[in-house]
Amino acid sequence: xxxxxxxxxxxxxxxxxxxxxxxxxxxxxxxxxxxxxxxxxxxxxxxxxxxxxxxxxxxxxxxxxxxxxxxxxxxxxxxxxxxxxxxxxxxxxxxxxxxxxxxxxxxxxxxxxxxxxxxxxxxxxxxxxxxxxxxxxxxxxxxxxxxxxxxxxxxxxxxxxxxxx
Numbered sequence: 356x357x358x359x360x361x362x363x364x365x366x367x368x369x370x371x372x373x374x375x376x377x378x379x380x381x382x383x384x385x386x387x388x389x390x391x392x393x394x395x396x397x398x399x400x401x402x403x404x405x406x407x408x409x410x411x412x413x414x415x416x417x418x419x420x421x422x423x424x425x426x427x428x429x430x431x432x433x434x435x436x437x438x439x440x441x442x443x444x445x446x447x448x449x450x451x452x453x454x455x456x457x458x459x460x461x462x463x464x465x466x467x468x469x470x471x472x473x474x475x476x477x478x479x480x481x482x483x484x485x486x487x488x489x490x491x492x493x494x495x496x497x498x499x500x501x502x503x504x505x506x507x508x509x510x511x512x513x514x515x516x517x518x519x520x
Contacts, residue, residue: 403520406464410457411519417456424448425507428487432499437491440499441484448480448506469517476509 406414424447431440445451453459458477462470483502490499 399518401516401518402466402469404465404469404517405520406461410461410464413457414461414519421448421510425503428503432487432490432496435491437487437499441488444480444487444503444506445484448477449484450477450481452480453477466517469513472509472513472516476506476513479506479509 424443428440428443431437431443458473462473465473479502483499483506486502487496487499490496
């Protein structure tokens with residue numbers, strides 16, 4: 356009996372080591388591939404947007420919080436906590452978040468296209484909040500995932516087009 360538990364423990368530890376090694380290997384390969392792509396990539400053509408220093412820092416903190424919120428949303432959805440996902444989306448990314456992100460002041464420094472992408476992201480997040488709440492009733496997460504994708508697509512489009520200076 357003791358040998359069986361010891362064997363199972365050893366097997367589990369070896370499996371865990373293999374998973375950890377795989378993660379490091381995959382991460383290393385991804386980093387190498389990322390670095391390789393950037394060596395051959397053309398010059399950065401994004402529009403540099405000049406912000407006052409304090410506003411730039413606040414904006415960067417807000418954008419990192421957006422990423423954190425998306426991760427928390429995905430985790431909540433994975434745990435079928437659709438109302439929690441909706442609340443995170445609306446309060447941290449959606450229309451409700453505009454005031455806490457100082458959007459009115461930030462917009463004064465943004466080119467029109469950047470403003471439009473930001474508004475698109477916030478509107479999409481609010482639409483996602485509704486769709487993910489619906490998932491709680493229907494158990495169909497596909498419309499919510501599509502809406503979340505539109506939210507992140509707006510983020511990607513903005514970051515591909517603009518950078519803060």
